[in-house]
Structures are given as C-alpha cells and as structure tokens.
Amino acid sequence: MQKIATREAYGKALVELGTGNPDIVVLDADLAKSTRTIEFKKRFPHRFFDLGVAEANMVGTAAGLAAAGKIPFCSTFAVFAAGRAFDQIRQSVAYPRLNVKIAASHAGITVGEDGASHQSVEDVALMRVLPNMTVFVPADAVETAGAVRAAVDIDGPVYIRLGRAGVPVLHGDDFKFVPGQAVTLRQGLDATIIASGFMVGQALQAADLLAAEGIEAGVLNIHTIKPLDVQAVVDAAQRTGFIVTAEEHSIIGGLGSAVAETLAEHYPVPMLRVGLQDVFGESGRPDELLQKYGLTPDDIVNAVQKLL
Amino acid sequence: MEKIVAELTEKAREIRRHIVRMVAEAGSGHPGGSLSAADIVTALYFNQMRLDPVRPDWPDRDRFVLSKGHAAPVLYAALAERGYFPVAELSTLRKLGSRLQGHPDMRKLPGVEMSTGSLGQGLSAANGMALAARLDGRDYRVYALLGDGECQEGQVWEAAMAAAHYALENLTAIVDFNGLQIDGPVSEVMSTEPLPDKWRAFGWHVLEIDGHDFGQILPALEKARSAGGRPTAIVARTVKGKGVSFMEHGVDWHGVAPKGDQVAQALAELA
Numbered sequence: 198m199q200k201i202a203t204r205e206a207y208g209k210a211l212v213e214l215g216t217g218n219p220d221i222v223v224l225d226a227d228l229a230k231s232t233r234t235i236e237f238k239k240r241f242p243h244r245f246f247d248l249g250v251a252e253a254n255m256v257g258t259a260a261g262l263a264a265a266g267k268i269p270f271c272s273t274f275a276v277f278a279a280g281r282a283f284d285q286i287r288q289s290v291a292y293p294r295l296n297v298k299i300a301a302s303h304a305g306i307t308v309g310e311d312g313a314s315h316q317s318v319e320d321v322a323l324m325r326v327l328p329n330m331t332v333f334v335p336a337d338a339v340e341t342a343g344a345v346r347a348a349v350d351i352d353g354p355v356y357i358r359l360g361r362a363g364v365p366v367l368h369g370d371d372f373k374f375v376p377g378q379a380v381t382l383r384q385g386l387d388a389t390i391i392a393s394g395f396m397v398g399q400a401l402q403a404a405d406l407l408a409a410e411g412i413e414a415g416v417l418n419i420h421t422i423k424p425l426d427v428q429a430v431v432d433a434a435q436r437t438g439f440i441v442t443a444e445e446h447s448i449i450g451g452l453g454s455a456v457a458e459t460l461a462e463h464y465p466v467p468m469l470r471v472g473l474q475d476v477f478g479e480s481g482r483p484d485e486l487l488q489k490y491g492l493t494p495d496d497i498v499n500a501v502q503k504l505l
Numbered sequence: 506m507e508k509i510v511a512e513l514t515e516k517a518r519e520i521r522r523h524i525v526r527m528v529a530e531a532g533s534g535h536p537g538g539s540l541s542a543a544d545i546v547t548a549l550y551f552n553q554m555r556l557d558p559v560r561p562d563w564p565d566r567d568r569f570v571l572s573k574g575h576a577a578p579v580l581y582a583a584l585a586e587r588g589y590f591p592v593a594e595l596s597t598l599r600k601l602g603s604r605l606q607g608h609p610d611m612r613k614l615p616g617v618e619m620s621t622g623s624l625g626q627g628l629s630a631a632n633g634m635a636l637a638a639r640l641d642g643r644d645y646r647v648y649a650l651l652g653d654g655e656c657q658e659g660q661v662w663e664a665a666m667a668a669a670h671y672a673l674e675n676l677t678a679i680v681d682f683n684g685l686q687i688d689g690p691v692s693e694v695m696s697t698e699p700l701p702d703k704w705r706a707f708g709w710h711v712l713e714i715d716g717h718d719f720g721q722i723l724p725a726l727e728k729a730r731s732a733g734g735r736p737t738a739i740v741a742r743t744v745k746g747k748g749v750s751f752m753e754h755g756v757d758w759h760g761v762a763p764k765g766d767q768v769a770q771a772l773a774e775l776a
C-alpha cells in the first residue's frame with residue numbers, strides 16, 4: 198500500500214489552494230523543509246514569511262495578518278507550535294477568533310530518533326481546550342488535503358496535526374472531508390475501535406487480526422477532535438457495548454478523553470484508551486517506539502480482548 | 506502649530522478626566538499607565554492617524570495596537586471622544602455585559618484593532634498588519650504602544666528583529682517609558698536600559714522624546730513616516746500617573762482605582 202506522510206500532503210495542498218486564493222499566506226519558524234511549507238515558498242515567495250526560530254512572534258504575526266484580511270497558515274513542529282506558542286495562540290488567535298491556521302508537523306512519537314523534546318504527546322489536549330478552536334487530526338494524505346481545504350473555508354482558528362512518518366493512503370480521490378463527521382472505515386458488531394491520525398492505520402490492522410479470530414471490530418476514524426462527532430461515538434457505544442480508543446498522543450486530554458467525556462455524559466460504556474500512558478517518549482526508530490509505548494495493532498487487539 | 510498643540514492639550518486633559526472617572530466608576534483598573542500614555546494616544550487619534558469612525562473596518566485605515574492592554578481606559582476614552590461609540594458608554598468599563606472589557610477585545614468594541622492584555626504580543630500583531638499592508642499595496646500605517654516593563658518580554662525582541670528584517674517602514678512602535686512596572690522601578694526589577702540602543706541594535710530608526718510634549722510627539726510621528734526602509738521606535742519619556750499629582754511617579758497607582766475625595770481632587774486638577 199502506498200505511504201505518504203501527512204506533512205507531504207500538507208505542503209502539496211498549500212500550493213494547490215494558494216494558487217486559487219491570493220489571500221493565503223504561509224509562515225514558518227525555520228523548519229520549512231521539514232514541515233514542507235517550502236513547497237509554498239518555492240511557488241509564492243512573496244507570500245511566504247520565515248520568522249526564524251521565534252514561534253511566539255510567528256503566531257502573533259499571523260494574528261496581525263489575519264486581522265488585516267489574510268488567511269495565514271503557521272507551521273513548525275507540534276511541540277513548538279502548541280507548546281512554545283500556547284499563550285500566543287490563546288491570547289492572539291483563539292480569544293479574538295482570528296482566522297489563523299496552525300498546521301503542526303512532527304506530532305507524536307513517530308518523530309523517532311530526535312527523542313522526547315521533539316515528540317509532542319500533548320498538543321491535541323492543549324488545542325482542544327481552547328474556545329473557538331477547531332482541531333483536525335487527519336489520518337492520511339487525502340484527509341490532510343481535505344482538512345487544509347476545510348480550514349480555509351472555516352472563518353476562525355484551526356489546528357491541524359500532521360506527522361513525519363509515511364502513512365497508508367486510506368481514501369480514494371472521491372473521499373469528501375466533512376469537518377466534524379467521523380468516518381466509518383470498517384463495520385463490526387463485536388467491538389468498536391475509535392482512532393485518529395497515525396493510529397487509524399494501526400486500528401485497521403488490529404481489526405484484521407481480530408477478524409482472524411472471528412471478532413468483527415468496527416473502526417471509526419475521528420479526524421475532527423473538535424467539534425467531536427458525538428452522535429457517531431454514541432451510536433458506536435450502543436452498537437457494540439464498549440469502546441477502545443487509539444491515538445498517538447497522551448491518553449490524557451486527547452481523543453480518548455474526548456470520547457470518554459462524551460460517553461460519560463450520553464451513554465456510559467466500558468472503554469480503554471490506547472496511547473501514551475502519561476509518559477514522554479524517547480529516542481528510537483518509530484517502530485521500536487510504537488512497540489515500547491504500546492501503540493501497535495497488537496496492543497489495540499489486547500485492549501479489545503480485555504473488554505470482550 | 507501652537508493652536509494645534511493647545512487643542513491637543515485640551516483633548517488630552519479631557520481624556521485624562523475620562524480615565525479617572527471610568528476607573529473610579531469601575532472600582533478597578535489601571536490609571537497610572539493610562540495617564541502616562543494619554544498625550545501619545547491623543548496625538549495619534551486626534552492628529553496623526555487616518556481614521557473613519559463610522560467605518561471602523563475601512564481597509565485603508567491606520568491601525569493602532571495597544572500592546573500594553575491594561576491601559577485600555579486611555580484607548581476607550583480616545584475612541585469615544587473620536588466618535589466610535591457614545592461617551593456615556595465609558596461608565597460601563599469592566600461591568601458585566603459591557604463592550605469595554607478590562608483589557609481590549611477587538612470582537613466586542615469597534616475601533617479596537619487587536620485583543621491584548623497578555624503583555625509582549627502586540628508588536629507581533631502589528632508586524633502582521635504591516636506585512637498585510639505591503640501585500641495588498643495599501644499605504645496605511647501601523648502603530649503599537651508598548652510599556653517599558655513590557656519590553657522585558659522576549660517576544661518583543663523577536664518581533665523587533667522581524668520588523669527590521671522585513672523592513673517595515675510603515676510601522677511605528679512607541680514605548681511609554683514611564684520607568685515603573687508593578688513590582689517597582691523598571692531599573693530595579695529588571696533593567697531594560699539602554700533601551701534606545703537596544704532598538705537601534707535591532708535595526709530600527711530610533712527617536713527619543715518627552716512623551717508629554719506635543720512639540721516633540723508630533724514631529725517624531727512625522728519623522729517616522731520617512732524612515733528609509735526601517736521601522737521606527739519612539740522611546741517616549743513619560744510620568745506614570747501624569748496629570749494627577751498624587752498619582753505621578755507612584756508605583757502604587759499602577760492598578761488601583763481612586764475613591765471618593767481622590768476622584769474629586771484628581772478631576773479638579775484636570776479641570
């Protein structure tokens with residue numbers, strides 16, 4: 198199966214959308230080659246601004262550009278966007294509801310060898326808690342293109358979480374990305390796995406492994422963490438009686454928390470959260486880290502079997 | 506020039522009276538840094554800036570970002586006097602449901618260009634507006650007002666570096682150099698000196714003035730219009746609490762509202 202990193206798809210989508218929309222401007226903080234905004238820079242140098250290693254100022258500058266009618270996309274690694282510039286995102290973007298898009302790459306432990314300082318396991322939590330913020334965690338190249346397009350259409354702050362590692366292309370070109378609408382990738386009445394981003398591919402493999410044992414697990418892909426598709430989550434809980442969530446993020450504050458909050462209020466059922474168990478990552482190959490931190494298809498299978 | 510200065514002086518006094526009344530009525534707020542900035546803000550709103558209060562979103566308007574957002578009262582008083590909203594509304598400052606939030610909210614009050622309050626962020630937003638002007642081929646100017654204590658924030662210097670790098674000659678930053686912050690004199694808490702040299706070293710065109718002398722404020726703002734490819738920083742020496750004798754140079758009047766007799770005395774002094 199063809200693998201493309203979501204950051205690659207982001208760089209491509211920016212160029213496509215930038216061609217038709219002269220208001221789109223792109224900002225980076227000395228990581229344009231890694232975040233792939235370099236593609237936009239090559240095509241539209243006068244609409245690209247490198248702010249240097251100064252993330253706070255990058256976000257603040259984007260706020261000013263948005264206040265003057267532009268549609269700025271800011272990119273750096275997720276750990277520096279959501280972490281270093283959190284207060285700037287809160288005060289200068291989310292609170293004034295400015296039309297700033299933060300597209301953060303290198304999220305999660307699949308960053309690999311750079312280690313924990315560069316592996317954001319908390320960005321979804323930080324962004325999800327901000328009023329006015331929409332949070333997208335696309336699972337593949339097609340969803341990424343859809344998320345970028347949707348971000349342009351949304352008049353307000355959007356956070357898009359992107360990864361370094363190649364991920365399987367799950368959708369055909371006819372896929373329609375609808376913000377806030379979960380995508381059923383696999384039907385199954387015995388269990389439901391709700392996954393986002395990189396872990397969607399792992400969840401699909403887990404479902405294959407379960408099927409081999411005669412267990413039909415449904416896979417629900419949540420590309421929009423906020424606003425969450427409450428109906429889809431509740432329907433899944435009603436259908437299968439328990440839920441396993443899977444995310445490349447701390448189990449605190451991200452997808453697992455969002456689903457747990459929703460179930461607790463609307464339809465409590467047992468659930469388990471696969472993800473970083475309140476720990477930072479470390480250096481290693483992505484596959485080694487996924488193994489060590491419990492983010493493999495087998496880990497998802499184990500969680501499902503515990504609840505069966 | 507004399508006539509203009511006389512008019513601006515009277516307008517600034519009116520704005521100072523509004524500041525005292527509105528902070529007293531609210532029972533909280535920041536009089537000291539509002540009063541120190543009153544002459545600068547008056548010069549901008551009543552002499553320098555291209556504005557149309559009935560069209561607060563006119564694309565070609567000049568922009569003012571109050572980076573030291575706690576001085577909201579001086580901005581609100583200037584906006585009301587300029588006709589953005591009724592002067593009577595000033596008395597709603599900091600009250601539930603008011604458009605006059607404790608710190609400026611661009612989504613609530615027409616004329617407010619940026620929501621501020623978390624210090625150190627306004628210059629970055631001003632940079633963004635100045636870049637947008639260039640992208641759109643518009644000739645509006647962008648002004649940002651910072652506190653001298655605020656200049657301790659690292660982001661200010663990130664923004665300073667970027668404004669010079671991008672040669673934002675349509676940008677003017679004004680530092681309200683009143684020498685005081687909350688915990689005491691800036692020189693004792695965390696010195697920012699030599700402040701003008703710092704801006705110079707970051708590539709800015711720097712002017713040093715008395716921030717209460719319109720005879721210096723106006724020429725400086727004029728000079729900033731032709732800074733030859735550089736942003737301009739105006740370091741304005743001011744007196745915190747200016748115009749109210751018992752507040753002047755008073756570190757304790759940073760964020761305290763006057764009461765009863767104090768209000769009467771302050772208004773008498775500003776009459």
Ligand SMILES: Cc1ncc(C[n+]2csc(CCOP(=O)(O)OP(=O)(O)O)c2C)c(N)n1
Nearest residue numbers: 538575622623624652653654655685686687
């Ligand atoms: C990021 C941030 N930290 C702390 C504060 C609290 N605060 C409000 S005003 C102030 C002092 C500001 O001093 P200065 O910039 O000199 O302002 P001025 O003297 O003009 O009032 C502080 C620390 C804040 N508003 N924002």
Ligand SMILES: [Mg+2]
Nearest residue numbers: 653654685686
């Ligand atoms: Mg001060």
